[in-house]
Amino acid sequence: MDTVARFEIGFTRYLSAQGTASPDLPPFARDPAALLPLYRAMVLTRQFDLKAIAMQRTGQIGTFASALGQEAIGVGVASAMLPDDVLVPSYRDHAAQFVRGVTMTESLLYWGGDERGSGFAAAPHDFGNCVPIGTQVGHGAGVAYAFQLRGQPRVAVTIVGDGGTSKGDFYEGMNMAGAWHVPLVIVVNNNQWAISMPRSKQTAAQTLAQKAIAAGIPGEQVDGNDVIAVRHRVGEAIARARAGGGPTLIEAVTYRLGDHTTADDASRYRDDAAVKAAWAQEPIARLRDYLAAQGAWDAGREEALIRECQQAVAAAVDAYLALPPPDTGAMFDCLYATLPAALEAQRDMARQYEVGQANQPGAHHG
Numbered sequence: 563m564d565t566v567a568r569f570e571i572g573f574t575r576y577l578s579a580q581g582t583a584s585p586d587l588p589p590f591a592r593d594p595a596a597l598l599p600l601y602r603a604m605v606l607t608r609q610f611d612l613k614a615i616a617m618q619r620t621g622q623i624g625t626f627a628s629a630l631g632q633e634a635i636g637v638g639v640a641s642a643m644l645p646d647d648v649l650v651p652s653y654r655d656h657a658a659q660f661v662r663g664v665t666m667t668e669s670l671l672y673w674g675g676d677e678r679g680s681g682f683a684a685a686p687h688d689f690g691n692c693v694p695i696g697t698q699v700g701h702g703a704g705v706a707y708a709f710q711l712r713g714q715p716r717v718a719v720t721i722v723g724d725g726g727t728s729k730g731d732f733y734e735g736m737n738m739a740g741a742w743h744v745p746l747v748i749v750v751n752n753n754q755w756a757i758s759m760p761r762s763k764q765t766a767a768q769t770l771a772q773k774a775i776a777a778g779i780p781g782e783q784v785d786g787n788d789v790i791a792v793r794h795r796v797g798e799a800i801a802r803a804r805a806g807g808g809p810t811l812i813e814a815v816t817y818r819l820g821d822h823t824t825a826d827d828a829s830r831y832r833d834d835a836a837v838k839a840a841w842a843q844e845p846i847a848r849l850r851d852y853l854a855a856q857g858a859w860d861a862g863r864e865e866a867l868i869r870e871c872q873q874a875v876a877a878a879v880d881a882y883l884a885l886p887p888p889d890t891g892a893m894f895d896c897l898y899a900t901l902p903a904a905l906e907a908q909r910d911m912a913r914q915y916e917v918g919q920a921n922q923p924g925a926h927h928g
């Protein structure tokens with residue numbers, strides 16, 4: 563048999579788990595001071611996650627999906643984008659959203675079940691959170707196709723989970739992006755789990771990056787716990803897409819250190835030892851160690867940063883709690899261009915139960 567094609571999957575890491583850097587750092591990362599905003603964004607996300615989980619536990623928001631351990635993916639991806647690019651996220655991408663200018667208050671509104679949490683003042687073209695697994699890849703391909711048709715030098719960036727790559731939507735979206743040669747970057751957050759389903763049981767493929775090969779587009783892996791690698795490789799893919807070079811798939815290898823969401827208890831299906839081992843790889847400590855070794859960080863600055871982030875989170879929570887409730891009709895407004903009659907009836911009924919509504923059924927003393 564002759565060989566008609568040959569493929570390879572590359573892997574990029576600059577920052578080791580011990581916080582040492584390889585000598586060939588990309589230009590943006592050569593000045594440690596330039597890495598401080600990335601570090602801050604990761605720390606802020608972690609502080610936000612802690613608070614959001616506490617808020618779910620006390621009934622102030624609904625179910626919440628933490629990004630614990632995966633902060634480098636969101637921060638690396640979003641910091642490689644231009645403001646005019648469009649982020650098409652999953653539900654675990656608030657690290658990326660915050661870098662894009664989405665506020666923590668908007669994120670809390672989303673998790674509080676409020677429609678106002680799906681529109682972002684500072685990133686008006688970015689998509690809202692996508693909960694159906696993998697469908698955002700098709701949305702991203704469509705956005706990128708629109709950019710191509712309009713001749714705009716913009717790039718769509720979508721983030722999908724490892725589990726999402728087992729879905730038809732993923733293959734279909736990626737296939738169209740390849741066939742149309744559109745400016746789309748697909749980032750796979752391979753956090754090793756799709757709720758309780760481990761990566762090993764989701765696919766027989768050796769890497770998730772190689773799924774790109776079938777779509778005729780470049781696929782590669784990066785260490786998803788190395789913010790420098792994520793930012794650099796995603797940046798290269800974005801630059802290529804912007805220049806007309808078509809889509810790329812980047813698999814960022816990381817680990818979901820927390821539960822799937824606040825509705826999950828991961829201790830029921832996974833080993834403490836594996837989680838402990840994964841903590842030794844996590845993204846924030848390695849960048850902190852690197853910055854400290856460069857003389858760009860110390861305990862005093864760490865303490866001040868944590869305090870500053872906690873204050874920013876607290877202010878966002880205050881703003882969230884102070885907002886008057888949305889209009890009762892709002893939850894129906896964004897569903898259809900024209901609301902079907904059955905939902906119209908539900909909306910009318912919901913209005914009758916509005917707090918403060920004089921003719922509320924059950925408001926006998928009104």
Ligand SMILES: Cc1ncc(C[n+]2csc(CCOP(=O)(O)OP(=O)(O)O)c2C)c(N)n1
Nearest residue numbers: 654693694695723724725726753755756757
């Ligand atoms: C179409 C669809 N099927 C099933 C679900 C239920 N579900 C929610 S999260 C999840 C696992 C997703 O895993 P992964 O893509 O790896 O993302 P992660 O949660 O790890 O970020 C599933 C199956 C869903 N939301 N959408």
Ligand SMILES: [Mg+2]
Nearest residue numbers: 723724755756
């Ligand atoms: Mg996953």
